[in-house]
Amino acid sequence: MKTLLRAALASVALVLAGCPGDPRPYNNHDLALLTSYAAKEMCSCVFVMHKDEAFCLRWTRANPNLRTVRVDHARREVETQAVLSWGARARWISQREGCRLD
Amino acid sequence: MRILAGIYLAIATLALSPTSALAQSSCPAGVRYPDAQWESAIETTRAARATEIAALEQRVFTLTGEDDQRLGVRTDSVLILHRGVLVYERYGRTWTAEQPHYTWSMTKSLTNVLTGIAVGRGYLNLSDSLCRWMPYLRMDMCALTVQHPMEFATGLDWRETYENASNQESSVLAMLYGVGHHDAAGFVGSHPFRDRPGTTYMYSSGDTNLLSRAVDRAYSAAGEDSEYPWRYVFDPLGITSATLERDASGTPIGSSYWYATPRDLARFGYFLLRDGCWRDQRILPEGWVRTSTEVSAPQRIRRLDADADDVQGRQFWLNRPVPEQGVTTPWPGVPEDTYAARGHWGQSITVIPSRELVIVRTADDRVRGFDFAGFIAAAMAVAP
Numbered sequence: 001m002k003t004l005l006r007a008a009l010a011s012v013a014l015v016l017a018g019c020p021g022d023p024r025p026y027n028n029h030d031l032a033l034l035t036s037y038a039a040k041e042m043c044s045c046v047f048v049m050h051k052d053e054a055f056c057l058r059w060t061r062a063n064p065n066l067r068t069v070r071v072d073h074a075r076r077e078v079e080t081q082a083v084l085s086w087g088a089r090a091r092w093i094s095q096r097e098g099c100r101l102d
Numbered sequence: 103m104r105i106l107a108g109i110y111l112a113i114a115t116l117a118l119s120p121t122s123a124l125a126q127s128s129c130p131a132g133v134r135y136p137d138a139q140w141e142s143a144i145e146t147t148r149a150a151r152a153t154e155i156a157a158l159e160q161r162v163f164t165l166t167g168e169d170d171q172r173l174g175v176r177t178d179s180v181l182i183l184h185r186g187v188l189v190y191e192r193y194g195r196t197w198t199a200e201q202p203h204y205t206w207s208m209t210k211s212l213t214n215v216l217t218g219i220a221v222g223r224g225y226l227n228l229s230d231s232l233c234r235w236m237p238y239l240r241m242d243m244c245a246l247t248v249q250h251p252m253e254f255a256t257g258l259d260w261r262e263t264y265e266n267a268s269n270q271e272s273s274v275l276a277m278l279y280g281v282g283h284h285d286a287a288g289f290v291g292s293h294p295f296r297d298r299p300g301t302t303y304m305y306s307s308g309d310t311n312l313l314s315r316a317v318d319r320a321y322s323a324a325g326e327d328s329e330y331p332w333r334y335v336f337d338p339l340g341i342t343s344a345t346l347e348r349d350a351s352g353t354p355i356g357s358s359y360w361y362a363t364p365r366d367l368a369r370f371g372y373f374l375l376r377d378g379c380w381r382d383q384r385i386l387p388e389g390w391v392r393t394s395t396e397v398s399a400p401q402r403i404r405r406l407d408a409d410a411d412d413v414q415g416r417q418f419w420l421n422r423p424v425p426e427q428g429v430t431t432p433w434p435g436v437p438e439d440t441y442a443a444r445g446h447w448g449q450s451i452t453v454i455p456s457r458e459l460v461i462v463r464t465a466d467d468r469v470r471g472f473d474f475a476g477f478i479a480a481a482m483a484v485a486p
Contacts, residue, residue, distance in 0.1 A: 025261075026270060028280035033269050036279035048345050048361050050201050058170060059466070062265065096332065098347040098361065101283050 031066070031086035036101055038067045043078040043090035043099035046071055128388070129379035134186035135372075136340065140365060147189040147484065154483040155190065161473075161480050162463070163194055172468035176448070178203060179364040183372060183460040184485040191364075195466065202343045202361040203464040206445030210310045212335070212346075212370070213356035214394055214417035215386065217252065217317050218378065219334045222387035226320035228252065235316040235323075239291050248316055250299045251309035252416045255400035257297035258290065260306040262407070264446060274307050278358065284350040286357075287315035303398065303414065304406040307357035310417065314356025328352060338380050339373050341366040358445075364462045370443075371451040371460035394418055395441040402426040411474070419444045433475035440478065448472050452481075459485055 038060050045056035053071055060069075067082040076092035078099075089102045134141065148155060158180070166174030178197040182190040193199065220226050226235065226248060233244035250256045263272045273293070276282050282289025290308035321330045331354070336344045343366045347359035362370075373379070378386025394416040401414060401424055411432035413420045421433045421440040431438055442452040448465030461481045465472075 026273075026276040026281055028270060028276055030269050033275055033279050036283065037275075040279065044204070044345075044347070044359075044361070048202060048347075049204065051196070055196060061170075096329075096345060098345040098359065100347065100350065101279065 029086065031082045032088070034062055034064075035067050035080040035082050035086050035088040037062060038069055038080040039078045039088040039090040040099060040101045042069055042071065042080070043076075043092060046073075046078070047076050047092040048098045129382050129384050130376055133376055135381050136186065136369070138340065140183070140188040140368065141186065142188045143184075144188060144191060147486070150486075151484050154480070158190075158480040158484055159192070162477055163192065165195075169195070172466075174469065175472055176466040176468070178464040178466060179462065180481065181364050181368050181462040182481050182484055183368050183462075185458045186372060188368070189486065190481075190484050193364075197464070199363060199365060202345060202363050203367075203449075204445075205360045205362065205367070205443075205449050206358055206447065207307065208367070208443040208445040208449050208451060209346075209356060209358050209360035210307075210417040211443035211451070212331075212360050213310055213314050213317070213354070214252070215335060215370075215378070216331060216356075217248070217313060218386045218390040218394070220317050220320050222390070223324070225324045226317065230316070232312060232316055235319040236287065236291065242295065243291055246299050246312075248313065251306075251313040251316075253300075253398040253400050254303050254305050254309050254414060255300050255398070256306070256309050256312065257295050257299045257302055258293040258306070258308060259296035260290070260293060260304065260308045262304070262306050262308075277308060277311065278355070286311040286349050286351075286355060287353060288351070297404075300400055302404045302406050303400040303408065305408065305412060305414065310357040311353070311355065315351075315353045317356075318353045334385065338383060338385060339369045341369050364464055367451050367462045367464070368460055371453050371462060375453050375455060375458065375460055395420060397422045397424055405429075415441065418442065433478060435479040436475050436482070450474065452478055454478075454482070457482060457485065
């Protein structure tokens with residue numbers, strides 16, 4: 001059990017720190033990319049393409065699929081979160097301009 | 103007095119020349135265009151081409167495994183348009199005719215068209231330095247002209263990888279979702295040069311967003327508001343479903359974020375088939391489509407990271423050989439004059455001028471290996 005917990009903690013630490021072998025030419029965290037991707041594409045999927053939420057969740061699934069997604073239909077916004085503090089928001093602007101990531 | 107009148111006339115002609123040149127150019131005569139809906143010959147084609155349709159559907163509408171597994175060929179729609187008449191239309195995987203579909207890199211061909219219209223109206227020149235439209239670019243970027251990103255030949259050190267490679271190495275993910283997402287063109291412009299401009303071809307969504315910013319600034323400088331894609335493309339073509347998303351700077355994400363229904367995507371293809379005309383209105387300068395669908399000069403010099411079927415004109419995929427690079431026509435069984443707007447996960451608007459065909463496919467192919475040439479050949483067999 002302890003070994004399992006240690007392994008789990010080590011994986012979380014790895015995700016938070018990023019993989020040491022990555023060349024990292026850009027200052028992006030994987031979880032920032034993941035939550036931003038999910039927020040922007042969920043927003044466009046629901047509010048531009050008019051697909052249902054279940055379809056859009058499948059469509060935006062990425063590896064690792066750590067994000068949670070909240071779709072606010074009244075405000076036409078999508079907020080995503082992953083592991084503690086990582087998160088993003090995208091908002092629908094108009095039929096012509098679609099969605100934009102904050 | 104006569105001299106004065108002559109001078110006035112010359113000034114008036116000069117002032118009007120970009121638009122009047124467009125208006126006077128010839129458009130193909132005796133051509134059918136759709137009104138609110140496409141004319142349909144779907145029923146008669148279904149009866150006459152049952153075997154060919156079955157073969158096409160076996161190829162593109164047969165799903166593999168559970169949806170969640172994302173395996174095999176995953177087609178969302180196929181439309182075939184022959185001489186302006188819809189001869190085949192089918193949707194898949196819950197998609198309907200009313201839902202705008204993502205296009206990913208098919209947006210690049212729309213950016214080409216917006217560029218062509220701007221050139222035709224005299225708003226910008228392909229030979230303009232990018233610094234004319236983006237004076238804040240660093241000094242060495244001023245060597246880039248509008249034509250360089252048109253031909254994926256900026257020589258910027260860009261990494262066009264998507265979700266199947268390292269997220270951290272991908273310039274595209276950084277531009278759309280990471281450090282570059284507020285200002286795509288600014289982000290692209292921050293990259294160092296890998297090669298001298300114009301000496302190499304390397305497919306780059308970054309190049310297209312540089313182009314999109316230059317073109318957007320040119321429309322703006324000419325006094326046009328941000329509705330220009332509707333004013334000059336979508337509205338004249340009767341495209342009512344279009345969305346073109348922008349970054350926080352207000353520039354269209356010209357590489358990736360156009361959405362439209364497949365029937366409206368077919369309008370775009372048909373407009374290209376008709377040489378950039380819609381009815382008797384010449385929207386693109388004469389010869390623009392032809393030049394855009396010729397193998398670009400940088401392709402003939404040096405190709406970097408290019409697959410065998412990656413032959414490009416100016417933001418279009420071509421079925422042309424590049425003998426200088428030992429590349430043969432990439433789509434066997436398909437006419438050599440075929441060209442296509444194509445996008446990630448299997449999107450395509452294919453135009454075959456010699457057959458007067460437009461073939462649209464939207465999809466969600468998550469594994470590589472879709473036989474594009476086989477699909478086009480099978481779709482051609484359905485048309486009369």
